[in-house]
Amino acid sequence: MAMQSQVFIRGICRSVRNLQTPFCHQLPGKLSRHSSSTSNGLGKLYELRVYQIWPKDMKPFIELSKEWIHLRTAHSPLIGYWVSEIGGINDVVHIWEYDNLTQRAAVRQALAGDSHWINSYFSKILPMMSRQENMLLQTVGDSSLVQPDLKGVYELDTIKQGAGLKFSSDKGNAKLLGTFQSVLGPTNTGYQLWFHNSLQQAVENQIKGDNSDDQATGGHRRLLIPTPWSPLQ
Structure with missing residues (x-):
């Protein structure tokens, strides 16, 4: 063993x-x-989590999370927490930052021993989820994941990588916050997190991006609305 x-x-x-x-x-x-060290010199790891919530449980899930998520954010930085508007129904998407896998293991151990966390929140949301998935990521190039002044909507692109594929660098006036490479989870997969000022502008920026020369081919896009407790608003 x-x-x-x-x-x-x-x-x-x-x-x-x-x-x-x-x-x-x-x-x-x-x-x-x-x-x-990684390309950003920090060696940070990012865990992307996607939970699918039963439709009848979405409202109580959001209410419970708003009340108790502080018990979780006390242990490690939360980058963003969103509800999927388009590209997934009744999905919540969140990204957590860790220094390394040792820190992640310590966080999970601490939460497992926290009866307040388990009884007040975790045990209640487990039956509300029909599916959970997670991916471990690292940043590629520069990232700007701390943006206290933003307020709008977000887009998470999942990009299947192949020969000659380039990450997108332009989508109208959208702001690229970070580009990630999958470490564990789906293989040969990249992710990009974008900010848009509004839902309509997100669509317009997407169309402009599709007409650019460096567009990625293949993958999945989600349009995301930030939750009240998300650092990225």
Whole structure:
């Protein structure tokens, strides 16, 4: 069992070989030689989570989250929390930031032992979810994920990568907040988070982006409305 666990951890470390994760350096062998800082110099990891909520439970889910989500944000930074307007029905989408997988494990352990979190919130929302999925991401190039002055709508693009594919760099007057590469989850997949001033402008910016030369081909787009507790508004 110990050998299997070590093999599993080695697999994770190979996937995030550009990240400085303490437990990777503790493993024997050549693994630690590949470690280096990420392109943004911080080595941050981002967990993208998508929950599909039963239609009848969407309103109570939002109400419970608004009341109790502070118990979760006390442990690690929340980048944004949205409800999917188009591109997914009754979905909530959220992105969390971690220094490394060691921090993520510590956060999850702390929450598992927090009876207030479990009894007030977690145990109540579990039956409300029909599906959960998560992906581990790292940023590609520059990112601007802390934007206290924004107020509008957001777009999350999922991009299937292939030979010659370029990430989009222009969508009218939309603001690109971050480009991400999948580390764990869907393979050969990138993500881009955009800001638009309004729903109508999001559609107009999308059409302009589709007519640009560097558009991505293949993937999925979500138009997102921020929840009241989302740092990105």
